[in-house]
Amino acid sequence: MKDIVVYNTLTRKYEKLETLTPGLVKMYVCGPTVYDHSHIGHARTYVAFDGIKKYLMLRGYQVLHVQNITDIDDKIINKANELGVDWREIVETYSKEYFELMGKLGIRANINPRVTEHIPEIIEFIDDLIKKGYAYVAPSGVYFDVDKYPYYGQLSGIKDKKMWNQETFVKDKKNPYDFALWKCAKPGEPWWESPWCKGRPGWHIECSTMSSKYLGKQFDIHGGARDLIFPHHENEIAQSEARFGVHPWVRYWLHTGYLTIKGEKMSKSLGNIIALKDVLAKYDPKVVRLWLLSAHYRTELNFDWEALERTKTSLERMRMTVSALRRLVEKGSPKGRLSEWEIEAINKAIDLRNSFHEAMSYDFNTPKALASVSEMMKLGNEALEKESYEASLAVLGAIEEADRVFEVFVEESKADVEPFVELLVEVRKELRNRKLWDLADMIRSRLAELGVRLLDKGKETEWRFA
Numbered sequence: 482m483k484d485i486v487v488y489n490t491l492t493r494k495y496e497k498l499e500t501l502t503p504g505l506v507k508m509y510v511c512g513p514t515v516y517d518h519s520h521i522g523h524a525r526t527y528v529a530f531d532g533i534k535k536y537l538m539l540r541g542y543q544v545l546h547v548q549n550i551t552d553i554d555d556k557i558i559n560k561a562n563e564l565g566v567d568w569r570e571i572v573e574t575y576s577k578e579y580f581e582l583m584g585k586l587g588i589r590a591n592i593n594p595r596v597t598e599h600i601p602e603i604i605e606f607i608d609d610l611i612k613k614g615y616a617y618v619a620p621s622g623v624y625f626d627v628d629k630y631p632y633y634g635q636l637s638g639i640k641d642k643k644m645w646n647q648e649t650f651v652k653d654k655k656n657p658y659d660f661a662l663w664k665c666a667k668p669g670e671p672w673w674e675s676p677w678c679k680g681r682p683g684w685h686i687e688c689s690t691m692s693s694k695y696l697g698k699q700f701d702i703h704g705g706a707r708d709l710i711f712p713h714h715e716n717e718i719a720q721s722e723a724r725f726g727v728h729p730w731v732r733y734w735l736h737t738g739y740l741t742i743k744g745e746k747m748s749k750s751l752g753n754i755i756a757l758k759d760v761l762a763k764y765d766p767k768v769v770r771l772w773l774l775s776a777h778y779r780t781e782l783n784f785d786w787e788a789l790e791r792t793k794t795s796l797e798r799m800r801m802t803v804s805a806l807r808r809l810v811e812k813g814s815p816k817g818r819l820s821e822w823e824i825e826a827i828n829k830a831i832d833l834r835n836s837f838h839e840a841m842s843y844d845f846n847t848p849k850a851l852a853s854v855s856e857m858m859k860l861g862n863e864a865l866e867k868e869s870y871e872a873s874l875a876v877l878g879a880i881e882e883a884d885r886v887f888e889v890f891v892e893e894s895k896a897d898v899e900p901f902v903e904l905l906v907e908v909r910k911e912l913r914n915r916k917l918w919d920l921a922d923m924i925r926s927r928l929a930e931l932g933v934r935l936l937d938k939g940k941e942t943e944w945r946f947a
């Protein structure tokens with residue numbers, strides 16, 4: 482099997498993946514600030530990293546995946562003030578929605594740490610940075626002294642100090658590019674006790690603290706959307722390397738490309754944000770997941786309802802093929818000899834499996850991997866036509882393996898109810914033969930309620946789990 486190669490934003494090179502602990506990948510992905518509905522851009526990033534994780538798992542790695550929740554931030558406070566509610570209410574509403582929607586998309590991190598549950602660790606982190614001379618206390622809060630850290634700009638490639646300016650300039654900062662580690666609370670803002678002032682953590686320090694708490698002083702992969710490279714990830718690196726005396730802190734930095742709407746970045750000001758809940762109200766999460774994975778994670782992906790519609794149609798077809806293959810394999814048994822065509826088909830299934838792995842192992846090229854899956858489906862349909870148990874078994878194996886990454890083609894195992902569905906389909910066929918349409922329709926609609934879809938093709942009926 483080919484080595485896994487990843488594109489590392491830090492070195493701007495493709496590099497062979499070598500983990501700190503053999504067989505284990507420690508991965509941190511920046512999670513959402515929960516002040517509004519999750520949007521399709523969030524889904525893009527989190528599905529991409531879920532695909533990466535599932536491929537690493539398929540290759541035998543254990544993956545420890547940490548994805549945080551930023552549950553205190555200026556945006557949360559502003560939203561609460563705007564609506565005149567407690568900030569915790571905002572957090573509760575949108576974090577609940579986030580987990581619900583991620584669950585539907587098949588994304589579950591091992592740990593979802595929340596900022597407000599890590600205040601003592603954050604204070605300890607900042608305190609250590611002050612003691613080591615990398616941070617200073619000012620009346621408005623504690624700031625990171627960027628000039629003290631020698632590698633600033635390494636991730637973004639921004640070397641010109643004038644380009645480093647971030648956050649509104651506060652006059653008690655030494656330099657405009659220093660960033661807040663701790664912000665003293667203004668009247669009416671939420672606060673926690675600290676050695677410096679009643680206040681709250683800055684955004685960047687949260688991720689440094691929570692990642693090191695769960696993954697250690699160094700770990701393998703840090704991920705996030707491309708717009709986090711500067712300043713967020715640059716600042717995370719500065720803080721962590723300063724505190725832990727390591728370089729590099731994280732070996733591989735992976736970033737997802739933008740999700741655009743009609744070629745434009747989604748933004749509040751353009752009013753073109755597409756809420757994930759609205760997309761999932763119209764489309765099966767599997768369709769959305771497949772559509773998101775149909776683009777390489779680093780490329781720009783343009784949102785488009787028609788593309789979802791097309792994905793829906795092709796996924797339906799593919800799932801039909803897979804469930805027919807499964808039924809054939811479950812009922813069939815080996816003949817003990819193979820035809821010329823079957824030998825060829827089995828070899829082709831092996832080749833397609835290899836090309837799937839080749840695509841995924843080179844920087845997780847899901848669109849290329851999907852092209853192999855489409856070929857597998859074609860081969861599967863040929864195997865079904867020829868009613869070949871052996872070829873069906875080979876191609877089904879390859880599809881099931883690919884589906885450990887995509888998680889869309891194979892229906893969850895409902896094997897024990899299948900004979901009963903078959904029986905009902907048979908009974909319904911008999912009812913139709915006798916022109917007892919109302920009873921036949923009743924079976925169809927009751928099965929639909931139970932998540933079984935019937936598709937009549939002339940006198941025959943195909944079915945699948947919806």
Ligand SMILES: [Zn+2]
Nearest residue numbers: 511512688713
């Ligand atoms: Zn982060």
